[in-house]
Amino acid sequence: MTVASAIETTALAKTYGKTQVLYPISLSVPRGSVCALVGHNGAGKTTLIKLLLNILPPTSGSATVLGESASALTGASFTRIGYVSENQEMPEWMTVQGFMDYLGPFYPTWNDKNLLADLDLPPDRKLKHLSRGMRMKAALASILAFRPQLIVMDEPFSGLDPLVRDQLIETLLDRINDNSDPLGTTVLISSHDLGEIESFASHVIFLHQGRLLFTEPLDTLTARFREVTVSLSPSGTSPAPLNLPASWLLPESTPSLLRFIHSNAQTNFLEEQIYAVLPNAISIQAEPMTLRTIFLALVKSSHRQDRSRA
Amino acid sequence: MNQSLHIFRKDILHLRPELTNYIGLLVILSLVAPQTWEGAALHGTMLGMFSLLLKGLIPIAMLMIIARLIHDESLVGDRQFWVTRPYAWTSLLSAKLLFVVVCLVLPVVAMQWSLLLQAGLNPLASIPSLLSRLVSLALIPLLPFMAAAVTSTVGGAGLLVAAFVVVLIGVLAAVGSEAGSRMTPPFVDGTFAILFGGLLIGILLYQYATRNTSRARIALVATAFLFFVFHCCFRMQYFAGPVNALIRYHYPVSTNTAERLTFDASPRVYQGQEGMETANGGFLSFLLPVHLEGFDPSARLHEANASFTLDVPGYHYTSPWRPVTVADRGLFLSLPADAFKRIHATEAHIHLSLVAQRLLPDTPQIVTVANHFSVPGGSCLLLTDRPLGTPLCRYAFQSPLPTRVNGSVTAQFCNSSAPTHPGMAVMRVIPAAGIETVVEEPLQLGGNVCPGTQLTFQTYHPADNFRLELDIPAVALDHYYKANLD
Incomplete structure (x- = not known):
């Protein structure tokens, strides 16, 4: 104490x-x-x-x-x-x-x-x-x-x-x-x-x-969470969700787009980190999130994890 | 204390309508009850029923007020506003107790005081009885208080109290009818009251200190269970050893060597009503010609009780302590009917113990009969609606000890030439029940009592407790019982 x-x-x-x-x-x-x-x-x-x-x-x-x-x-x-x-x-x-x-x-x-x-x-x-x-x-x-x-x-x-x-x-x-x-x-x-x-x-x-x-x-939390949208080169292959880092939550992908919630995005090397995982990334957009959207993302992510464990 | 008074004031403010109704009921009862007493103008009318109804309503009103009082700061649940406020539980409990005493008990005492005054009795002369009744009245709300402390609604508290009372009455009826009347040994009522009253108070304190309702409820059920078990065991003589020791300690063997019990050994055949065939809860009564000798004729036996052991080859019986009347013919004793049938013709060895309180006479007081006249401990009046010349006496709560009354009475209407003969009565007044205050008892001297007659009231005071023992080596009970057992 x-x-x-x-x-x-x-x-x-x-x-x-x-x-x-x-x-x-x-x-x-x-x-x-x-x-x-x-x-x-x-x-x-x-x-x-x-x-x-x-x-x-x-x-x-x-x-x-x-x-x-x-x-x-x-x-x-x-x-x-x-x-x-x-x-x-x-x-x-x-x-x-x-x-x-x-x-x-x-x-x-x-x-x-x-x-x-x-x-x-x-x-x-x-x-x-x-x-x-x-x-x-x-x-x-x-x-x-x-x-x-x-x-x-x-x-x-x-x-x-x-x-x-x-x-x-x-x-x-x-x-x-x-x-x-x-x-x-x-x-x-x-x-x-x-x-x-x-x-x-x-x-x-x-x-x-x-x-x-x-x-x-709260400021640390909001700094940590980003809603990330990555445009991918059509020639590349998008990674399977299981291969993504654990801090990337709720990934949704199409052949040309990957969207996810980054829960550890306060690093100054965010883009470098994403390019390392996704070499075929063309552009990266990282939007700040409100407490409400963070809350919803975490709840959904938790439910998804529960379902996958089950 | 400031916090207690603050909560107390709040409770009075909140429960003002209920209190007004409650006090209104008490005021109405104090006005109505005297009109229903014998000799009053409205005696014998429907007003008596109304008075009875009021006496039933007052405890119910008291229960409801207590439940609402406790539930104002309910101990059950976790949403009450007060549990996160600077309440000290001791102040809260004190405030509630203060409310019960000041707003519920004291008005009853005031009502009783008023009834005593209206009955022509001096309340100041009844202070010990009033105080004793005040203590009882203060204890009576303990049960609804406890019930309200472990429930969250008035209905719940009422049901809990009702359930307890119903089970209590059921157990008492079951055990009582099986065992017949019994002596209440010394200290037993007090011990029960202290033990179980103490347990209830302990649970109440625990509940107020911790608000752990589930544990308090378990403790309450366990206490009730323990109470019934203790009571049943006591009535069924499971505690005979300690009870006997207690009685023997409280009633030491008489130091007066002239006092003794004797047995008239001459065999007798039953005549008349002697040796009545009675069966009470499977028991048969027989009249044993045992006499008390050497007892000071001016003294009186009070609350005499007897117990005996009976031995025949292959059978032993110890009776409970039961009230007995020491009459010239002897003592009525009881034995289980099936045992009696087995051993009635066999020579039995009986050891009898008799315990009693010795009352010594006070200085007799002579009073002159008038329309209204005071007597020791009470007041009497000559009623016009009764057989001419039967005084009705009123006492506060009860007359604790018997009073012997002597005086001249007549079998005719009162006039100066009417022949008179000596009359005698022993007044033994049954205690008032509930919130009743005034006890009425007719003074039946065996004839009409006329105004101007002088009556002698012989009161008594307790002198000592004593015990007498008698050993009867061989007695066949057949001689003392007339029924055909076949």
Whole structure:
């Protein structure tokens, strides 16, 4: 555990009966980062978050959150950690203001001044009468008010219209930038909305079928992935997919064209590398990829590998 | 503590409608119940049914409020907002317990206080009973509290409590009918309450500290199972050795050498009602002419129980401790019917043990009968709708020890020339059940009691516990049982 890590896990795993929902995972989330936790449905994102927050006990392995063992997190720890989830059960009978007033005395650093107004939340409306977007905004307001060192959000944008989504992100970023903590606020956010996340995430954790595929800074990731199109000389023979390097994902070829995803394209000698494999290449086009396209490519590649193993 | 009070305030705010209904039920009961007492204007009307309905509704309302209270911060599941908030589980539990005591138990005590005042009884004189009832009332919600802690819906909690109660009643009925009435040995109720109450509290603390519902549920089922096993084993005499040791310790052999049990060895043939043929759960009763001699005539035996061993060649029987009445004719004892048939004609060796509490008389108190008059521990009134001159006495919860009442009564209407004769009654008041407070008992002295008559109330206080033993080397039970066994 380094001081600079807000979250660190060591072989953290979870099993329900005979079903392994999370294979041993070791990762580190730097302090002050905005870390996107991505993966398709059932990848284990929510389980990982619940293990980190001691909502569920791990089957094996360990984790530390803000320097404390995750399995030893108690109520007092949550004065530094804020958690928002799309599925969280709220005290539906309370009004928005009543909810904020109730939570305030639990936190020594509570300050909800202008927060409800900034988020356009009706103070007198009961939580049960709020729309999905409003509920999420109320939940966000209830954690931003105490300026946590770590914010964990589980699918906060799911099912929200773009306007509400932008408002949530804007408020979140405004508040975490205002934080006086020299190490900054760390945000761990799981989401399917990769387009939105890419605009402000600094790190990415990728889970697939309960396994950690990678965890790295977003700029490194986007630098690493390129969608490559190679024009081939008709006289040459295109190589069989099995002979391609392992870092070339989802290859699709015609006699005159080879298209693939390069997952290790940050090298300065990319073209030389491709010419070495494909001597009959005429031209090479390497396009940068969005987080969404990287995500889709990795999922498809994983499925293809699973099928070929089967 | 601040956090507990904060949660407590929130719960009151949330459950205000339910609490209003609950307190409303208690207020209505405190107004209706006195109208249904004997001697009241509406006694014997449908209001009695309504009062009964209220007494049923109040525990149900209490159960529902407890379930909603606990489920406000549900311990089951992983989606509750509060589990990722700075709640201390000790504060949460304290807040819930505070709510139960302040909002559920204390209103019942206030209602009982009001009923006592309306019955003409002084609540301050009943403080020990009120406190004892307060402790019981505080323990009663423990089961629904526990049920709510391991369920996520009010219906689930209600079903769990209902299932437990149904199984409990079933087990008690099955074991009780098989074994007949039994003595409750000293310390047993307290030990059961401490052991199983302690286990329940332990599981509750564990559940609040860890929210490990599956383990808490297993522990709860195991505790319930253990409770039923313990209870059955106890009733079936599997713990006879320790129970006997406990009883012998609690009831030491009498130090008064004049006190002894004697056996009238002269053979007798049954006459009249002696040696009644009775069969109770496969047991037959026989009247053994055993007498208590040397016992201070001014003292009283209280809660007398007896056990005996019976030996004939090839057969040994040890009876459970059962309540007995020490009468002039002797003691009624019970034996399994099939055993009786086998050994009734054989000379048997019987060893009898009798244990009891000795009550010594207090200074008698003389009271004068009026329309309303106070008596030791309660108050009485002469009713106009009863046979003339039968006072009805009311006590708070119960009159713990018997009271002997003497006075002149008449067989005619009350007037100055009516001939009188001595009347006597022993008041033994059955404890009130549930949330009932006032116990009513007619004072039947064997005639009409007229206003102005002086009655002597002889109360008693416990002096000591003692045990007497009697060895009867050879007795044929045939002589003490009249039925034709063939």
